[in-house]
Amino acid sequence: MAQSNRGASDKQIVEIANADGRVLITEDRDFGELAVRQRLGIAGVMLLELDRLTNSAEADRVADVVSRHADKLLGSLVVIEPARVRLRPLE
Template sequence: MKLLADENADAVIVRWLRQQGHDVAWIAESAPGSSDQAILTQTCQEAWILPTADLDFGELDFRQRLVPAGVMLLRLRAATQDQRLARFTEHWPEVERRVAGRFIVVADRRIRVRPLPPRL
């Protein structure tokens, strides 16, 4: 899976996704400080999945109709990185299976899934 992780995505999750063999570019490494608009435009052009903890991406997706291949909104509140990673990996099989074409909120206890709007 190709992912373009927003710079606020948890480093431990980015590393874990890479260890699982996914192609993960991370804005924190490649282009820190990039605007949300620039990140979303890149994900749309290259059909990348967007892992982020930034709520603004939901607005950009649904109001401006900039539609990436999929969005993972990371709302993990566990106290430590190890706990957040544990919660994420519990949800990962379902997230991986369902993220294409969808906006998925990954929370500590569950995930919520909704379809992305059609591309214009």
């Protein structure tokens, strides 16, 4: 289930996602920093770098990445760009 918590701190968002073992989907690069450098133990992060795409094209791109890489999303930082996908283990 998608969830939006406007006004919540980044750490609160991480706690909410982790409580349910969810992968965090965001356009906020701070979460990549929290996951990789500060090692906050995020279950997984999908960072969307899709600014030039329409909302519909962005949704299609994310759906495609999820279907192709579903088994790698937990425990990874996944950076989705229009022409490529980068996966980095969080541990």
